[in-house]
Amino acid sequence: QVQVVESGGGVVQPGRSLRLSCAASGFTFSTYGMHWVRQAPGKGLEWVAVISNDGSKKHYEDSVKGRFTISRDNSKNTLYVQMNSLRAEDTAVYYCAKGGPRAEIIDYWGQGTLVIVSS
Amino acid sequence: DIQMTQSPSSLSASVGDRVTITCRSSQDISKYLAWLQQKPGKAPKSLIFGASNLQSGVPSRFSGSGSGTDFSLTISSLQPEDFATYYCQQYNFYPLTFGQGTRLEIK
Numbered sequence: 001q002v003q004v005v006e007s008g009g010g011v012v013q014p015g016r017s018l019r020l021s022c023a024a025s026g027f028t029f030s031t032y033g034m035h036w037v038r039q040a041p042g043k044g045l046e047w048v049a050v051i052s053n054d055g056s057k058k059h060y061e062d063s064v065k066g067r068f069t070i071s072r073d074n075s076k077n078t079l080y081v082q083m084n085s086l087r088a089e090d091t092a093v094y095y096c097a098k099g100g101p102r103a104e105i106i107d108y109w110g111q112g113t114l115v116i117v118s119s
Numbered sequence: 120d121i122q123m124t125q126s127p128s129s130l131s132a133s134v135g136d137r138v139t140i141t142c143r144s145s146q147d148i149s150k151y152l153a154w155l156q157q158k159p160g161k162a163p164k165s166l167i168f169g170a171s172n173l174q175s176g177v178p179s180r181f182s183g184s185g186s187g188t189d190f191s192l193t194i195s196s197l198q199p200e201d202f203a204t205y206y207c208q209q210y211n212f213y214p215l216t217f218g219q220g221t222r223l224e225i226k
Contacts, residue, residue, distance in 0.1 A: 104210035
């Protein structure tokens with residue numbers, strides 16, 4: 001069955017960096033686009049970034065452009081997001097999500113990893 | 120960016136009730152709309168894509184309709200496991216955007 005499992009969350013000081021990973025299994029990873037979506041405590045869902053199946057195309061939400069970089073390693077079935085210059089407002093649960101036959105259609109979600117940006 | 124507005128923000132209903140949640144987009148998104156369900160402390164679950172197509176394994180009591188700017192999610196007969204927060208999401212344009220959520224509570 002499809003599984004995506006996030007890791008790498010934790011507490012980090014403002015201005016520092018963190019890299020999240022998402023290990024995928026149960027499907028042909030290299031065939032599908034992948035997303036990061038976040039949810040601040042008690043708030044709604046906010047899309048963060050997407051990467052195409054081969055890594056050639058990427059899109060970002062405006063508030064993370066220039067600070068976050070989405071990437072993937074198809075040989076390891078793993079999705080990443082490198083988060084630099086972190087701010088308090090980046091505090092959230094970060095979900096890895098699998099795109100469908102059309103990459104923009106999210107069909108499976110991971111359980112999330114919590115990132116807390118605080119001094 | 121496309122703004123997604125859901126109504127109501129919260130809703131109380133009983134098991135067996137029929138409920139409808141609406142979602143309006145700030146621009147025409149054709150049928151590029153999804154609905155998601157999220158239970159407290161859990162990951163979202165994708166329910167519907169293309170405004171009316173059920174994701175695999177989603178019960179048939181869930182249905183979606185609409186196109187352009189106005190959409191709705193209907194649950195025909197509420198079950199105890201359906202009490203959750205529901206989000207609409209457009210995927211016609213980047214950035215993908217979500218509605219603010221509708222919290223469905225037990226009356």
